[in-house]
Amino acid sequence: MSIDVKAGLKSQTVREALRDAMAEEMRRDPDVFLMGEEVAQYQGAYKVSQGLLDEFGPKRVMDTPITEHGFAGLGVGAAFAGLKPIIEFMTFNFAMQAIDQIINSAAKTRYMSGGQIGCPIVFRGPNGAASRVAAQHSQNYAAWYAHIPGLKVVAPYSAADAKGLLKAAIRDPNPVVFLENEILYGKTFDVPEGDDWIVPLGKSAVVREGSDVTLVAYSIAVGQCLEAADALAADGVSAEVIDLRTLRPLDLEPVIASVQKTNRLLVVEEGWPTCGISAEVSARVTEQAFDYLDAPVLRVANADVPTPYAANLEKLWLISPEKIITAAKAALYRD
Amino acid sequence: MAKLATKKISPRYRPLSQIATATYDASAEELKTYYRQMLLMRRFEEKAGQMYGMGLIGGFCHLYIGQEAVVTGIQAALRPGDKVITGYRDHAHMLACGIDPRAVMAELTGRAGGISKGKGGSMHMFSVEHGFYGGHGIVGAQVSLGTGIAFAEKYRETGGVTVAYFGDGAANQGQVYESFNMAELWKLPVIYVIENNQYAMGTSVNRASAEGELYRRGESFRIPGRQVDGMNVLAVKAAADEAVAWSRGGNGPILLEMKTYRYRGHSMSDPAKYRSKEEVQKMRAEHDPLDQAKKRLLDAGILDEESLKTIDREVKEIVADAADFATASPEPEPSELWTDVYA
Ligand SMILES: Cc1ncc(C[n+]2csc(CCOP(=O)(O)OP(=O)(O)O)c2C)c(N)n1
Numbered sequence: 001m002s003i004d005v006k007a008g009l010k011s012q013t014v015r016e017a018l019r020d021a022m023a024e025e026m027r028r029d030p031d032v033f034l035m036g037e038e039v040a041q042y043q044g045a046y047k048v049s050q051g052l053l054d055e056f057g058p059k060r061v062m063d064t065p066i067t068e069h070g071f072a073g074l075g076v077g078a079a080f081a082g083l084k085p086i087i088e089f090m091t092f093n094f095a096m097q098a099i100d101q102i103i104n105s106a107a108k109t110r111y112m113s114g115g116q117i118g119c120p121i122v123f124r125g126p127n128g129a130a131s132r133v134a135a136q137h138s139q140n141y142a143a144w145y146a147h148i149p150g151l152k153v154v155a156p157y158s159a160a161d162a163k164g165l166l167k168a169a170i171r172d173p174n175p176v177v178f179l180e181n182e183i184l185y186g187k188t189f190d191v192p193e194g195d196d197w198i199v200p201l202g203k204s205a206v207v208r209e210g211s212d213v214t215l216v217a218y219s220i221a222v223g224q225c226l227e228a229a230d231a232l233a234a235d236g237v238s239a240e241v242i243d244l245r246t247l248r249p250l251d252l253e254p255v256i257a258s259v260q261k262t263n264r265l266l267v268v269e270e271g272w273p274t275c276g277i278s279a280e281v282s283a284r285v286t287e288q289a290f291d292y293l294d295a296p297v298l299r300v301a302n303a304d305v306p307t308p309y310a311a312n313l314e315k316l317w318l319i320s321p322e323k324i325i326t327a328a329k330a331a332l333y334r335d
Numbered sequence: 336m337a338k339l340a341t342k343k344i345s346p347r348y349r350p351l352s353q354i355a356t357a358t359y360d361a362s363a364e365e366l367k368t369y370y371r372q373m374l375l376m377r378r379f380e381e382k383a384g385q386m387y388g389m390g391l392i393g394g395f396c397h398l399y400i401g402q403e404a405v406v407t408g409i410q411a412a413l414r415p416g417d418k419v420i421t422g423y424r425d426h427a428h429m430l431a432c433g434i435d436p437r438a439v440m441a442e443l444t445g446r447a448g449g450i451s452k453g454k455g456g457s458m459h460m461f462s463v464e465h466g467f468y469g470g471h472g473i474v475g476a477q478v479s480l481g482t483g484i485a486f487a488e489k490y491r492e493t494g495g496v497t498v499a500y501f502g503d504g505a506a507n508q509g510q511v512y513e514s515f516n517m518a519e520l521w522k523l524p525v526i527y528v529i530e531n532n533q534y535a536m537g538t539s540v541n542r543a544s545a546e547g548e549l550y551r552r553g554e555s556f557r558i559p560g561r562q563v564d565g566m567n568v569l570a571v572k573a574a575a576d577e578a579v580a581w582s583r584g585g586n587g588p589i590l591l592e593m594k595t596y597r598y599r600g601h602s603m604s605d606p607a608k609y610r611s612k613e614e615v616q617k618m619r620a621e622h623d624p625l626d627q628a629k630k631r632l633l634d635a636g637i638l639d640e641e642s643l644k645t646i647d648r649e650v651k652e653i654v655a656d657a658a659d660f661a662t663a664s665p666e667p668e669p670s671e672l673w674t675d676v677y678a
Pocket residue numbers: 424472473474475501502503504505506530532534535536601
């Protein structure tokens with residue numbers, strides 16, 4: 001993956017990159033604060049807010065009671081009044097308690113007020129399948145939020161994107177749902193040095209060039225697509241991989257351009273297929289680039305059942321590089 | 336038993352909940368202002384009801400008639416910069432904040448001249464300029480939001496307080512208690528005002544609330560509560576003064592239960608079969624906030640029948656002008672469909 005930077009690169013985990021993004025933005029703007037369960041003294045349930053309490057103190061890094069609906073609403077009210085809250089959900093599974101405030105209050109108030117009231121807030125936390133935690137703690141909410149006009153939705157894969165997009169999200173005057181991934185927290189990537197690394201919202205990126213088939217994904221599925229692309233290359237198939245990065249607004253320009261080149265599209269999503277992001281991409285590409293397609297748009301997504309606990313069933317449920325490879329070959333009518 | 340209890344519980348405990356008995360000693364000028372405000376609200380709502388009947392206003396429209404003393408007394412205790420938030424029964428709250436009646440009425444008719452450019456409607460109106468943060472259609476949502484606005488006031492050390500109004504029905508929403516807990520924990524300058532008009536749509540308080548004395552609802556969070564005669568603007572003002580002093584003084588939240596009554600149905604489409612005509616009639620005859628204020632003005636010799644008529648005429652003119660504006664203002668441009676979604 002190419003990062004065009006003048007400054008040097010450093011090797012960082014996604015977890016560290018997210019922490020640095022918050023710290024840099026909090027240094028820059030006194031109206032930014034972090035609030036959530038275990039974010040302060042415990043340093044984050046997944047240690048994403050490591051060190052922030054020490055640097056910024058309890059006024060700006062606040063532990064909340066276990067009260068998602070309440071603190072999400074409180075955060076939205078504070079944002080109406082001009083502050084820039086970062087609301088951490090321990091995981092997005094628990095944000096269902098708060099989803100009314102995210103949708104009905106955060107997303108819609110600018111419209112309902114004829115543009116008078118903004119809501120510069122970030123809701124962030126891990127989203128998607130974690131390992132072996134079963135149905136209630138393992139679910140991808142991307143499609144839920146991406147459905148809502150007024151929200152922006154971001155789901156990065158790499159640490160560089162995680163950092164640059166989170167900084168952009170904090171500076172954005174709109175409510176942003178920022179979907180992280182627990183399994184990616186510990187993964188290491190190159191990240192540009194310095195505190196001016198911003199990745200604009202609403203731009204997808206080609207992360208691997210190829211000519212035979214286009215693989216589109218976001219979040220953890222990007223890594224699996226890259227793995228699959230390596231394996232496909234060994235098999236003589238050149239796969240292009242595109243990371244959507246932002247799910248609303250969805251930037252399909254690079255996808256359309258890629259389909260014009262490869263004529264085959266596979267959309268990969270670590271989440272349920274029904275009414276998912278992959279369904280949306282498939283629909284839009286079919287509308288906008290039908291004439292370029294030499295095969296139906298295919299999807300690889302999790303099985304359409306609640307997340308199972310048993311190791312073998314969970315594996316069957318999840319997407320994998322193998323499933324992506326099989327589907328890519330199907331798109332190429334090869335076996 | 337009471338003795339035992341005082342022994343066992345922490346010394347921080349104080350008698351938190353009380354029935355308020357004080358009334359505010361208003362000057363002649365203040366009394367006149369309150370009366371005029373309440374009259375404006377009443378006539379405005381009557382007009383809105385008529386316009387609804389004529390098909391000029393659509394959707395849901397919740398009238399405030401009967402409850403005018405609450406918002407009038409509370410607002411009188413606030414100072415510029417303080418913030419207000421409420422639910423969907425919000426027209427009078429906006430008038431109390433000093434928002435132009437034209438802009439409110441034109442929002443009800445869904446016109447470009449409305450305060451939300453016609454895109455919010457009766458339930459979703461805002462004016463940041465006047466410290467009015469809505470206008471929210473989800474029962475109870477304004478309580479967390481208002482707590483957040485108060486959080487921002489404290490964060491920025493403005494010295495401002497936020498009033499969050501909600502109904503007796505809303506008082507049973509979970510997020511209300513989540514907010515109470517955080518507000519007291521962090522000593523946020525928020526005044527919770529329960530407008531207990533005895534009904535949530537068709538459900539009376541006693542059919543929905545295990546503890547129907549709603550002023551006690553903050554007790555387990557150590558939030559002091561007061562039960563107030565919400566039909567008497569001077570009782571409301573006295574309680575509001577105490578509450579504002581408490582919250583502005585850095586003591587955190589306080590809860591005011593306003594015992595009040597709505598004369599009309601829940602919304603325009605409610606035939607109000609769940610209560611008797613006699614019940615409504617009795618409230619009107621014995622407790623009407625405007626009648627009470629009027630009587631005071633006459634008894635004290637502040638105004639005579641003639642000057643009351645003058646006020647009535649002036650208020651009617653304001654309302655008629657608002658109605659004319661709201662009827663003449665054009666519908667929003669079709670292009671407005673796509674604006675104000677994102678900054
Ligand atoms: C979360 C939610 N549930 C239900 C409704 C429908 N609803 C609107 S108003 C109302 C009654 C609320 O009564 P109360 O809080 O006493 O306020 P009042 O209407 O008396 O002012 C209900 C059930 C809603 N708008 N939001």
